[in-house]
Amino acid sequence: MTQLANRIDSAAPASPKPAAAARASGPFCGLIDAVLVHEPVLEILPGAVSIDIANAIWTWVRRDLCPDIFAPEALANGVPAAADVEAAMPEILARMKAGMAQGQADAEGQRRLSAQLGKDAAREQLPTVLLALRNRALLAKAQAFGKATNSITDETALGTAMQAMPLQDPPVAALVFHAAVGQVAHPARLTMAAIKLAGAATEVSVRRVGLGPLIDAYIAHAQNQLRHFQVNGPFADVDLVCRSLERFNRLVRALTGYLEFQRGSHATAVLSTITKNVSDRLEPRLKEVVTDLNQAMRRRENTDRLDTDKLLTAVGGIYLLAAVRDCRDSLALNTVFEQAWNQSGQALEIHIQRNMELFKANPEDTNTMARLDAVIQMAQVRFSPEYAETLKRARQAVERRS
Numbered sequence: 001m002t003q004l005a006n007r008i009d010s011a012a013p014a015s016p017k018p019a020a021a022a023r024a025s026g027p028f029c030g031l032i033d034a035v036l037v038h039e040p041v042l043e044i045l046p047g048a049v050s051i052d053i054a055n056a057i058w059t060w061v062r063r064d065l066c067p068d069i070f071a072p073e074a075l076a077n078g079v080p081a082a083a084d085v086e087a088a089m090p091e092i093l094a095r096m097k098a099g100m101a102q103g104q105a106d107a108e109g110q111r112r113l114s115a116q117l118g119k120d121a122a123r124e125q126l127p128t129v130l131l132a133l134r135n136r137a138l139l140a141k142a143q144a145f146g147k148a149t150n151s152i153t154d155e156t157a158l159g160t161a162m163q164a165m166p167l168q169d170p171p172v173a174a175l176v177f178h179a180a181v182g183q184v185a186h187p188a189r190l191t192m193a194a195i196k197l198a199g200a201a202t203e204v205s206v207r208r209v210g211l212g213p214l215i216d217a218y219i220a221h222a223q224n225q226l227r228h229f230q231v232n233g234p235f236a237d238v239d240l241v242c243r244s245l246e247r248f249n250r251l252v253r254a255l256t257g258y259l260e261f262q263r264g265s266h267a268t269a270v271l272s273t274i275t276k277n278v279s280d281r282l283e284p285r286l287k288e289v290v291t292d293l294n295q296a297m298r299r300r301e302n303t304d305r306l307d308t309d310k311l312l313t314a315v316g317g318i319y320l321l322a323a324v325r326d327c328r329d330s331l332a333l334n335t336v337f338e339q340a341w342n343q344s345g346q347a348l349e350i351h352i353q354r355n356m357e358l359f360k361a362n363p364e365d366t367n368t369m370a371r372l373d374a375v376i377q378m379a380q381v382r383f384s385p386e387y388a389e390t391l392k393r394a395r396q397a398v399e400r401r402s
Contacts (some may be wrong), residue, residue, distance in 0.1 A: 047174030146183030
């Protein structure tokens with residue numbers, strides 16, 4: 001196998017940092033990570049807190065409310081850790097409650113608090129952050145529940161478990177469902193269980209039985225995938241984009257594929273906005289797939305040079321195209337996708353034939369071998385594994401004859 005093929009096959013996301021190290025630098029040292037979402041946040045949904053806002057509140061707590069608690073000399077290692085925050089949590093909550101009350105007393109108090117936090121949105125989400133901190137143990141249990149649902153297929157059992165949620169307290173329920181959905185691999189199962197409890201497959205019915213936070217959590221998590229859809233450059237993490245696109249599709253289809261929404265529903269309006277943003281981010285890359293493929297396969301007449309970056313980009317584009325095909329029911333890309341899909345198939349057939357002929361003529365040409373490896377990998381994704389296997393056998397036959 002060529003150096004390029006090895007490079008392509010091993011191109012995977014770097015291993016994430018250990019959880020403890022990653023959490024230590026986050027707001028409140030990771031104690032409310034389960035309800036945090038990343039920018040861009042197009043719509044603030046119940047139970048979800050922007051990580052930027054959480055960081056602003058965390059800075060306010062450490063700098064203005066608790067400088068004595070978080071002074072370097074008061075901490076074991078000079079910087080706050082989750083254990084330090086947990087130990088001081090009763091006092092932190094008391095000071096946050098007092099600071100929030102003072103900031104809500106009058107217009108001047110609101111202005112001052114917004115200035116301390118750096119933005120009005122942080123002041124508005126301060127009650128949600130305070131509630132999340134008070135219920136941090138419940139968030140951990142909700143995450144465990146979310147993981148457990150992945151092995152439960154019985155709708156009645158799922159419905160019984162969901163009824164044990166704090167449905168009578170909507171703000172807490174919103175936090176709990178958001179934390180749980182982050183661990184759910186098959187969101188459609190919870191939707192079907194909710195429909196069974198509601199007795200009808202409509203958004204109104206599901207919200208009427210107190211399960212509206214489930215719908216909001218799906219939308220919030222779908223929106224949270226937006227940050228991953230930046231597909232620029234040869235070293236863009238296409239694998240991450242494809243996984244996020246699959247997750248986005250599962251969440252959206254768990255709603256639109258099972259529930260009937262009323263005309264003018266706020267949920268459908270938000271979903272429409274998120275879908276448009278996802279599609280707008282992917283569309284330019286889809287339009288470049290065929291161009292990237294042709295440039296990657298281009299040979300220089302006098303001094304041929306292998307453009308490995310272009311080859312990686314071309315392979316990534318085909319993988320992305322296949323992911324969009326599987327998720328297009330949740331996207332607004334039908335016209336662009338159809339054009340890219342058809343043209344990429346035609347271009348790939350031409351390049352397969354051309355590179356196979358060149359390989360037969362000169363099996364020792366490493367550039368031709370690298371391009372042939374790449375088009376076979378793309379053929380496996382664009383056409384089928386069986387077709388790719390046929391091409392591999394043809395290549396091996398040429399190698400044996402040489």
